[in-house]
Amino acid sequence: MQAELGNIWNSEESPSLERKEVSVIDFAGQDAQKSIKPSGLDKLCIEGGHALEGEIPISGAKNAALKIMCASLLTDEPLTLTNMPVTLNDIKTLAHLLKHIGVSVMARHDKTAVLHAHTIKEPVAPYDLVRKMRGSILVLGPLLARHGFAEVSLPGGCAIGARPVDFHIKGLEAMGAQILIEDGYIKAKATGGLKGAVYTFPKVSHTGTENLMMAATLAKGTTVLKNAAREPEVVNLADCLRRMGAQITGDGTDTITIEGVSSLNGATHAIMPDRIETGTWMIASALTGGRLRLLNTNLDYLTALISPLEKAGLTIETEGSDIVVYRTGDCLKGTDIMTDPYPGFPTDLQAQFLTMLTLCKGAGMVTETIFENRFMHVPELCRMGANITIQGNSAIVRGVEKLKGAEVMATDLRASASLVLAALVAEGTTTINRIYHLDRGYEDIVGKLGNCGAKIQRV
Numbered sequence: 001m002q003a004e005l006g007n008i009w010n011s012e013e014s015p016s017l018e019r020k021e022v023s024v025i026d027f028a029g030q031d032a033q034k035s036i037k038p039s040g041l042d043k044l045c046i047e048g049g050h051a052l053e054g055e056i057p058i059s060g061a062k063n064a065a066l067k068i069m070c071a072s073l074l075t076d077e078p079l080t081l082t083n084m085p086v087t088l089n090d091i092k093t094l095a096h097l098l099k100h101i102g103v104s105v106m107a108r109h110d111k112t113a114v115l116h117a118h119t120i121k122e123p124v125a126p127y128d129l130v131r132k133m134r135g136s137i138l139v140l141g142p143l144l145a146r147h148g149f150a151e152v153s154l155p156g157g158c159a160i161g162a163r164p165v166d167f168h169i170k171g172l173e174a175m176g177a178q179i180l181i182e183d184g185y186i187k188a189k190a191t192g193g194l195k196g197a198v199y200t201f202p203k204v205s206h207t208g209t210e211n212l213m214m215a216a217t218l219a220k221g222t223t224v225l226k227n228a229a230r231e232p233e234v235v236n237l238a239d240c241l242r243r244m245g246a247q248i249t250g251d252g253t254d255t256i257t258i259e260g261v262s263s264l265n266g267a268t269h270a271i272m273p274d275r276i277e278t279g280t281w282m283i284a285s286a287l288t289g290g291r292l293r294l295l296n297t298n299l300d301y302l303t304a305l306i307s308p309l310e311k312a313g314l315t316i317e318t319e320g321s322d323i324v325v326y327r328t329g330d331c332l333k334g335t336d337i338m339t340d341p342y343p344g345f346p347t348d349l350q351a352q353f354l355t356m357l358t359l360c361k362g363a364g365m366v367t368e369t370i371f372e373n374r375f376m377h378v379p380e381l382c383r384m385g386a387n388i389t390i391q392g393n394s395a396i397v398r399g400v401e402k403l404k405g406a407e408v409m410a411t412d413l414r415a416s417a418s419l420v421l422a423a424l425v426a427e428g429t430t431t432i433n434r435i436y437h438l439d440r441g442y443e444d445i446v447g448k449l450g451n452c453g454a455k456i457q458r459v
């Protein structure tokens with residue numbers, strides 16, 4: 001059993017991974033970070049103009065899996081996770097960090113991972129890993145709750161904005177933690193354990209809600225999180241924590257109540273389908289004019305996307321857990337969107353939707369309210385022939401007849417996805433550089449799109 005479990009994250013063999021990448025994955029050794037570096041030089045070449053037709057299996061949600069992996073730190077028993085996007089680089093980076101902390105991490109070809117934090121050896125998240133993946137901040141709450149001590153590097157800003165973590169810190173302080181910011185690290189201790197508290201988020205924070213919810217599971221007494229994030233990933237994490245024995249109510253609303261318990265147990269839990277991947281391929285179908293069946297996903301998580309896509313001219317049908325999408329008319333129509341915390345329009349689909357607007361009849365406006373610098377894809381789309389004007393936190397997109405292939409560069413994960421979408425429909429060939437961003441969040445993009453008729457290759 002043990003040997004079988006180690007296949008994806010520990011051995012040389014993995015049919016679902018490209019050979020070059022597999023050969024350097026080695027969580028047993030020092031090489032996890034190398035598994036990310038080689039693809040940094042890779043490019044994607046996409047010949048546009050081919051309608052996507054076929055089926056795409058939707059992976060487990062990265063943004064749920066990362067948080068739930070951190071929940072393994074809350075118990076000394078094994079946590080088994082199914083539907084895990086085990087080949088994503090963000091997942092591998094977190095697996096490496098957890099291993100550094102003392103967790104045994106194993107993944108199987110059937111997308112199952114087992115994480116066992118029998119003992120916490122090193123409650124430290126070093127800069128080198130945190131700077132690669134901001135989600136690493138999510139070890140802070142669980143480590144503090146179980147171990148009473150944690151040192152986590154401050155994540156710093158990133159391509160889409162400043163991204164502070166002050167709510168995480170203030171919330172943990174409200175729960176009795178003593179926190180010092182020193183040498184670029186958050187140094188936190190909770191002698192005698194965390195205590196239940198009432199904390200109101202000044203602004204809705206997805207990751208902040210998850211960090212404090214995990215910390216509160218082992219605190220003494222009751223914690224109430226107000227103005228909490230309502231994202232489905234928060235609910236998926238709460239479901240997992242409940243399976244582990246946590247007492248949580250109100251997840252999915254803006255007030256979450258957690259009754260602390262003295263210990264948590266191991267469990268088996270399924271990662272929810274990736275709503276952002278689902279939305280990305282729905283937009284791909286609108287753009288290319290093909291018909292796609294997206295397998296094993298859930299439209300309930302994407303209510304804010306349905307109406308703007310239908311207004312633009314996409315037909316959306318559900319068949320069990322599949323979503324079928326195809327374009328209704330010959331051309332798409334421009335429409336406006338504004339990002340907002342869930343259940344509003346997801347900031348993680350803004351770049352992809354904006355790309356669709358570049359080819360719509362008329363104009364559409366995109367307003368970004370979550371991050372201050374999330375239009376980095378716009379200059380690249382303009383190089384492909386798009387007509388976009390940025391005014392403050394809004395982009396006015398005037399539809400053009402066609403986009404033209406060009407050499408472009410991706411700056412962050414969702415911006416990269418938006419360039420892939422543009423390339424799928426542009427005239428000629430587009431070369432997308434720096435595709436390591438895509439490897440962080442989209443599994444097997446070449447295989448999935450290639451199977452649906454896209455002319456796409458990694459070079």
Ligand code: UD1
Pocket residue numbers: 063162163164165166167168169203204205206207208229231340341342346347348370371
């Ligand atoms: C955000 C998105 C999430 C998405 C993720 C990845 C929202 C509400 N959150 O989550 O859906 O999956 O990006 O792209 O749409 N903030 C602070 N202090 C903090 C924490 C946050 O000021 O301690 C601010 C942020 O700068 C931002 C806002 O609050 O303006 C929301 O941030 P947050 O939800 O925490 O970001 P992520 O968890 O990364």
